[in-house]
Amino acid sequence: MPFRAPVEEYRFLLEHVVDFARVAATERFAEATPDLVEAILSELAKLADEVWAPLQRAGDTDPARLENGVVVTSKGYAGAYRALAEGGWIGMAAPVEHGGMGLPLTLATVMNDMLSGACLALELNPLMSQGQIEALEHHADDALKALYLPRLISGEWTGTMNLTEPQAGSDVGALRTKAVPQEDGTYAISGQKIFISWGDHDFGGNVCHLVLARLPGAAEGTRGISLFLVPKILPDGTANALRVVSLEHKMGLHGSPTAVMAYEGARGWLVGGEHRGMAAMFTMMNNARLGVGVQGIGVAEGAYQKALSYAAERVQGRSPVAGGTGTILDHADVRRMLAQMKADLFAARAIGFSCAVALDLAQAGEDGAFWAARAALLTPIAKAFGTATGMRVAEQGMQVHGGMGFIEETGAAQFYRDVRVTAIYEGTNGIQAMDLVGRKLADGGEAALALIEEMQEAAEAARATRPDLAEPVWQAVETLREATEWMLAQGDMQARFAGAVPYLEGFARVLGAHLHLKAAGSEAAPGPRTALARIYIARLLPEHAGHLAAAMAGAQDLYALGPEALLP
Template sequence: MSAYEPPLQSVRFLVNEVLKAPEALAAAGWEDTTPDLFEAVLAQAGRLAVDVLLPLDRSGDEEGARVEGDGVRMPAGFGEAWRHWREGGWNGLAGDPAYGGQGMPALLDTLVTEMVCAANLAFSITPGLTQGAIRALAAHGDAAVKERCLPPMLAGDWTGAMALTEPQAGTDLGLLRTRAEPAGDGTYRLAGQKMFISSADHDLTGNLVHLVLARLPDAPPGTRGISLFVVPKRLPDGTRNGWSVLSVERKMGLHASPTCVVSYEGAVGWMVGEPHRGLAAMFTMMNHERLFVGIQGIGVGERAAQAALAYARDRVQGRAPGGGGTGGAGDPILHHPDVRRMVLTARLLTDAGRALAGWVALWLDRAAKDPSLAEEAEDWAALLTPVVKAAGTDFGFEAAVLAQQVMGGHGYIRDNGVEQLVRDVRATQIYEGTNGVQALDLVQRKLDLHGGRPLTRMLDAVEDAAATLADDPATAELAEPLRSAADRLRGLACWLRQEGRDPRDGAAGATDLLRLTALVAYGWMWGLTASAAARRPDGYDPAFLDARIGLARLFMTRLLPETAMLDARIRSGYAGLDAGLSDRLEGVEG
């Protein structure tokens, strides 16, 4: 099993020096969120991750979740781990105090969540989904639903799951067939089948709820005819509701997370929100989950980066060009340039991803207390949610594969743990909207949202960061690569808006454009990080501060140039995919 050490110094530097979160939160009305509070909570979360969750990661993978009798049984130790989670109040960390939550900032919850994901990705799914369900019920549920569901969910006595996908309806939810019949008493009876439902059932708690998308008898076709219902496992009188788990999917990874096929057979449910407006209500949960899934990728990336560095420092193999200074028969492989490249790339992608997710969370926190900031916070969340989700998971998978490659044959062996990281994190690129769907969302909706205002905000912020870099001799050389990459993004946004352009061009280049946007955003975060380090704040190891500037330099010189290649590929448009081939690609089979 690969080891994990919570990156507390990096997180403290991000919170206090890069984001300057305590000051920003205090100005918005979060008077009690001091640096000491952040540090104490994160240290405690780190101990939980290392002492309780990490030891169950491999055993949970090997045992897996399974259907037994009338429900799902979790691997050994998971029930006790959930008890620690519940008794520590972690489920309600950022919850509304009116329903028993602690009212802490989402930024703090985000950083705690990353540690949980790094230590045990499979465990993280149940609390992560529960947080999304809490937000959807709080935003759209009536008073009775909120009073019934929110206190036990925030206490960790209940959990939540989302039931969207059906065998014939994956991303295209307009095709779903699950029905909801009014019972005449304010409740509904649901019938249908759902699949790919993460944490749909377990034995961690006495009850749980599904948020289910279904159609009323008079529903119009397509997505306009979908309503949302909360469907508990156990009814208020304690009896079992009318749904059952047909199977737990056998998956490539995440074996300890029950991904279920569920049959609803007259299950009792309560409507959440307005009739036929269920998809809009469910997006409250889905948008939270997309940010959460990005954090899952970042957490795995952190653990992979640590594993790669530790192995490369200790493994002696061959003579490195220029020598490794050991004087022995071989050198630590960290001195081999290609190994050094892989180790550093994993670190570059992980730290910038954490900073970008933290940026979004901080803006949402500020707007929660200061309504005058709502418009800007909504712009940041709209633009960056698909970026955090897709880039966080794409780069998390890349970091895991890089760590596996650094370890060579040992990375392919189960006992060393990295192959499990590769298997587990792969799902994050697929669920909660595949990363291709996130790219289409960015290109087709977010780049031109409000006349392009969110993108303009980001590009202006990147320019401000570049100007700050240019003003300091310690970081001046970093400004121009960042500006050049931002100019490519600005130019591509204009190119896509040109009249007469093939409407397929945007879709053809969407994945590349999301990656380019992510690289610009990550470069921006590294620019902020380098400027913060150049100020030489007290309380940090000088080598740590020097490394922040060195890593930023490496990102600008090694990773940002990829934006030039992406620019050329995007501008090839749909014609670059057509290439004279037929629509059915006859002749490609070989």
Template structure:
């Protein structure tokens, strides 16, 4: 059974669990009608199943390579990206003013979910281009918008983001890249960047780099960083790729997975660039791109988890060991857990996307605050689910899962990095308990109240499941109050288990909504029972760890840890 886009799941979630209808009721997203949604689901699903999914193994077996300073893509990737571009799938949420569809980010995330499950290495190119489009829409000058956005939106050109340097990973303020004014409104960009996904390719006519660098009068740290557009080829008078810019790919990283996605070391040698946004405000502009990417990376985890689950389900039905192994209790446990986790993570990601869209469409601060709160949860939980489900896929395959020819291990190798890039999951957790709690927890408490209200309403239909969800939400509320009373070091020490507890409760909430939508009996209710009775109780252990704070951790000195 090859990968099959879960179109039916999206119909159900967007219809019954995280409704899309309120978005279509706004003036901004009035075109997101049921007919339009169905066209997006069917069209993107067909492209993913028929064009992208067959490329996944080729990308793993025949990696991108560097030849004479130019990256050559894996077999079929050029045609695959052309299908993405020609279908308009880069442009789902892009502004209609420059050729985009102008549809909600929610639908864009649906498409990204399916593309990630079909061929994550190729989806990364489209994802980074989408992030660059959003950053330019919000921060670039009219001249840059007019030149670059139509090309990026059409898929003629692709985009990257350049943050990381050898000495500056999560500590972006430690970067050394410099930008010297040339006196004509342009700048000479010099420095080295590492871990640049799709830093070069033969898929598009030009590769457009957003590069963080420091102006001569830039203050130390992140407050002195500016953002620049630095294209591979300098646009000529007609806006077409002209002479080569002074930048190059030094090398490609040899990675655990994602072999079809080239990860480049880039060198900028007085390359010509244009300022994007205000001087010294580059981090604000780049965060527009990064926040888009953080939600999308969580969606990547969900997409790969979906593909790994489908692979495991197929194998379990075919493999006979005293009968089909799908009939063995432990295999059934693994499959049910995988399916329940994928549903929960997908619903959380889509809830985040809907909140983001409603915030933009209505201007209401509460929706923006909810999207901000859910973003680190969606990113961390989605990628954790991607890793865990992919690892379980190997386990379902038994010894054959460890053999590369089966393809089971590729899911884990490809998805593993998603918990690291765009801010590690530990950083996401610290963001949740730090910046996202600067409102004294108001956004979190509003969301937990909604969970409790939903559980109360569900008691008449599924009393035990509803009662368990209500109790978990109330306990999480109390834990959040204790968290807010802690110092920041103690918060950070317990941040990861706190985020996992929050994700568990939200996953249960959406499973409960699914059970109610089904009428309290049927396969979705049975799946909700698996999640709520077997997985939800993990929240209590996670909160117990979170409450411990940092004291016990720092009682162990570096010398103690070395023993």
């Protein structure tokens, strides 16, 4: 069975779980009527299923390569990219004044989910452009906007992010790339950048690099960083002084060329003020973080569909149940794996879409500040939990395949290899968790506790109709409240950081249960949504206790175990 974009699932989530109607009810997004949403879903699903999904394996079997300094991409990628661009989809959430559709980010998020499931390596390309569009929109001057935005939005040109250098990874402030002001108002950019996704390609058009660099005399650390737009081709049509040095040999995502870039006095234009690069970069990163979380969700969908297809066709042994299908689907452990994969995926997707809705309401709604805080809170959770779910589901997908899962031709292994990087790039999942317990609780817990309150009220209300499901959710929310209060009480940030990852995992598990409960509540009588919620609440929600206990372990035991005790 080939990949099918889960359109019915998107419909259900938008309508019954993440309240997309609230977005469509705003003046800003009044155009996003149910009819339009339906048209978008079906058009995009056609593109994902028929054009993109058949290219998924090509990234692996015919990976991007560097030939004489030029990147040659997997066969078929250029055409599939153009099909997306020609539909106007890259600029779906971009401003109308520059040629975008001006639609809600939520719909762009649905698109990213679909395309990631169909062909992750290629999807990373427009995801980078989307982030660049947003950064330029908020921080570039009018001349830059006029030149670049229409072409990025139309997909004629593509965008990249250049942060990392060999000595500067999570510690961006350690970067050394230099920007020297020129007499014509531009800057000469020199330095080496690594891990540049889609640093070059053969789709035609320009490649526009957003590069973090340091001006002469700039302060050390992140306060001395500025952002520059450095195009591969200069406005006069000549080549800029930059080149792809090499492509990385990665464990997966081979269809996405990951470049080492050299800037050798390349001409760049300042975006945002001098030394204001981090702020501009964060605009891009925040968008990209949700986008990466959704990549994990898309891969989970692809891996789930593949495993289900395999199980539904694999005949093995006598069926252990009366009236079974005769396939391994009848086996309790196989069914457990598939049911958990589906329930896990639902939770991650519902969280990701909730984050997108919050971003839209922050921009367009009446309680902008409230929704901005909600979106800020949900972004690291959506990123880390979405990608971790992608990893878990891809792992279980291989397991469902048994020995065949380890054979590359089956395709299950590719999901496992490809998705692994999503837990690392755009800020590792550890960095996301530190953001959650640091910056995102810096409001004294206002945003987190508001969500906790909302979840507890919903569980309280659900007691009337789904008491067996509502009670464990209520209890779990209570445990999350305790862990949150514990976090807030820690003055020493190391104590928070020592429990950051399990806190985020526990938070996500509880939030996922809340959203499952909401889905179950949408059924007048218990049906498949309630059955799936039951799977989640009985089998996955219980994990929260372990996570949240670990979250409150503090840092003392870690530092008590000195580096010498870590030696083998």
